[in-house]
Amino acid sequence: MSNNGFHVAVVGATGAVGQQMLNTLEKRNFPIKKLTLLSSARSAGKKIVYKGEEITVQEAKPESFEDIDIALFSAGGSVSKALAPEAAKRGAVVIDNTSAYRMDPEVPLIVPEVNKEDLKKHKGIIANPNCSTIQMVAALQPIRQAFGLNKVLVSTYQAVSGAGNNAVKELNDQTKAIVNGEDIQAKILPVSSDEKHYQISFNAIPQIDKFQDNGFTFEEMKMINETKKIMKMPDLKVAATCVRLPIATGHSESVYFEVESNDVATSQIQEVLSSAPGIVLEDNPSEQIYPMPAYCVGKDDVFVGRIRKDLDEDQGFHMWVVSDNLLKGAALNSVQIAETLIEMNLIKAI
Amino acid sequence: MSNNGFHVAVVGATGAVGQQMLNTLEKRNFPIKKLTLLSSARSAGKKIVYKGEEITVQEAKPESFEDIDIALFSAGGSVSKALAPEAAKRGAVVIDNTSAYRMDPEVPLIVPEVNKEDLKKHKGIIANPNCSTIQMVAALQPIRQAFGLNKVLVSTYQAVSGAGNNAVKELNDQTKAIVNGEDIQAKILPVSSDEKHYQISFNAIPQIDKFQDNGFTFEEMKMINETKKIMKMPDLKVAATCVRLPIATGHSESVYFEVESNDVATSQIQEVLSSAPGIVLEDNPSEQIYPMPAYCVGKDDVFVGRIRKDLDEDQGFHMWVVSDNLLKGAALNSVQIAETLIEMNLIKAI
Structure with a gap:
């Protein structure tokens, strides 16, 4: 972790895409001040190492998002439907890898190489498209x-x-x-x-x-x-x-x-x-x-x-x-959306 | 074997399609009076059991086709190019499963359900289309x-x-x-x-x-x-x-x-x-x-x-x-062509 950067939450940290999200954040040296790993109650308590630091996975609840800048969701559509608005309400920018919000006209659906200008219209939730x-x-x-x-x-x-x-x-x-x-x-x-x-x-x-x-x-x-x-x-x-x-x-x-x-x-x-x-x-x-x-x-x-x-x-x-x-089709594209938000000055660390 | 029926040769009897040809002939009880199994020199000498009878595979040569009524070829395009005309010249009807003659305007290319009437124009060689x-x-x-x-x-x-x-x-x-x-x-x-x-x-x-x-x-x-x-x-x-x-x-x-x-x-x-x-x-x-x-x-x-x-x-x-x-895509279609020739009275046992 560095002193500058964002408080990032990964929701669904123990899943196939969640694991790739963490690899991608680490590999691209994403500016993380603090990393919170969230999951269902079933996977809570597991420990995951990020940049040499052991982090315990916590059960995702509305309160989990109090201090979060960027929340990367990849825990299934029902989790996103329940918790993404809670995260957004608390000031986090949600980048959602499920299909829950993709066709919502209020939610930008982003592949940075194609339509990053749509990020300007986001209202707290941004959708990551289907892998294919x-x-x-x-x-x-x-x-x-x-x-x-x-x-x-x-x-x-x-x-x-x-x-x-x-x-x-x-x-x-x-x-x-x-x-x-x-x-x-x-x-x-x-x-x-x-x-x-x-x-x-x-x-x-x-x-x-x-x-x-x-x-x-x-x-x-x-x-x-x-x-x-x-x-x-x-x-x-x-x-x-x-x-x-x-x-x-x-x-x-x-x-x-x-x-x-x-x-x-x-x-x-x-x-x-x-x-x-x-x-x-x-x-x-x-x-x-x-x-x-x-x-x-x-x-x-x-x-x-x-x-x-x-x-x-x-x-x-x-x-x-x-x-x-799992990379451009999911985790990488989600992290690239976060990187593009920073580049375009559309997000600032709280 | 039965007393009525045809002298059939299978060329490429030891290959993937050749094996299915034999299974198909047996399963459909194709009217075979005598069965000759032919192959490259490399596979000659192998023994194959057909309807309980052990048959030794022989090297395919022009003379191999002297007495053959129906020759089912599936030993690669170069074998068909070299030997199919030799078989036809000796009175056999060749049903060729390679691509050697498929686009030859003189050779009917047959899927019986689609264009069996084209069999009437055959001049000794009939082509079986590509499996796909x-x-x-x-x-x-x-x-x-x-x-x-x-x-x-x-x-x-x-x-x-x-x-x-x-x-x-x-x-x-x-x-x-x-x-x-x-x-x-x-x-x-x-x-x-x-x-x-x-x-x-x-x-x-x-x-x-x-x-x-x-x-x-x-x-x-x-x-x-x-x-x-x-x-x-x-x-x-x-x-x-x-x-x-x-x-x-x-x-x-x-x-x-x-x-x-x-x-x-x-x-x-x-x-x-x-x-x-x-x-x-x-x-x-x-x-x-x-x-x-x-x-x-x-x-x-x-x-x-x-x-x-x-x-x-x-x-x-x-x-x-x-x-x-290997069946409708190859062996079965070839045998169906032979069956259709018989049904349409386009071939008679010599």
Whole structure:
């Protein structure tokens, strides 16, 4: 801890994303004067080491936020719904990694590379988008700025860590059982609170989150609605199919998009992405260079490759977008939102 | 063997698809008078049991086909290029599971449910399409017949057995190594003859087959070109992104398509598919019913679910198509071609 900086609270400190939040704060040397770790009653009492200092996790209550400057929430939607307003009321700026407030018109939904100016309108709560949305809009925004954007169709290849530590354990346990010729158990995926659970090891499950009446899942609708909100394109045509795969960490996306300009060359898309913030272009088919989830783990960037012009539509292109879903997809983006608030002088230590 | 029936040769009898060919011939009680098993010199001498009878695999040579009625080829494109014409010249009907002749205008490319009438034009060689193409066109054809078809965009989720037994072994070996905390080796995938090889276990590789100059892989171009040929729609808009996943068997596909008719309801698409040959509709989101590769292995059908209308395009729909890539995607379709030849009186035992 330093003498200058902020009193930061991490809510959900013991979860998959919470752990990455702490790693990210430490790695980026975020200006922390004091760190408070909060969780559900169940995890309270656990001890976590941050920068060599042991901190005991406390149960999150409204009073927990009395002295907090920045509260990073990642403990599930119901915790955010109950406690984020309590934190904001007490003067903390909440950066919420759940879906609780993302579509609230009063709450900015932020990917700093795309729409940091929306931070100016915050009223105490700022939402961090869904992991699959973040990496896609980070790649689409520079393309849209250069050539316009009319349409997006995405099929995702999502890692289990997006469903939490229990899902990672389920993948590992099932894989060990199969390798050892034993029976498997499925209790978590695709959705722990849904009735049926399916094997994820050596399988593909075309369900992430629950189903809506229109046949799309909530995960798919998050990608659709959040993309429109972040990019401020309410009429953008977007559709998504979201699929869970036997990969621990690293989401991939097969994205088809149509630009507004005519006669754009693949090399122009590559050029725009190669100089875009937070994007790394890995696109050289002749040398078999393209992004893959196994090689993105622990890295901050959004990796883009396999860019090619559609064979039928002059304005259509395909690309393959990969990122660490726990970092840019969650923890890193949340910390970057906090850093951007500081840079833009939108928050001051109390 | 029976007294009535055909002298059948299986070329590539020891490979992943060859083994499934034999299983399929046996399971469907294909009318075989005599069975000749052929392979490369390397595998010759191996013994394989068919219907309780041990058969020694022989090296495939031009003379091997002297007395053959039906030759099922699945030993790689170079073997088919060298020997399929030799077999045809000697009076055998060749059903070739490689890509060697698929785009040859003189060679029918057949999915029996879609275009069996093209069998009438065969000149000794008939091509079996790529595994990913077969399951997609099987699902698209009944939709096209009912409502027309303008456009197809597919992202695939492909199993390693499509790359042969060595690839399955590589996935298993890597998975065991990772589970046991050991180093992994990658020598086969994505393309054994390419320079670089990548981990497939707990990963997604966006390369199947080599790259073409236009940025698409050969696998993607097979899906595009074969779909147009089989459906006889040279101007159909088709694009594909093909991805290899840590799944042993069972290809999945996220398919976006646009029909010609207006105001088609999702229920009409479901109705058409529920009565289509070779298709099983598994589509009930409220009960979490949708197809998955782990549950399609060993089954003959093409499973379709997650059918839903696009939110922006009245003519646009999404669906999820799953099938056993070694059965309908390869061995079963080849045997079905042979059965259809018999049904249509296009072949007679010599």
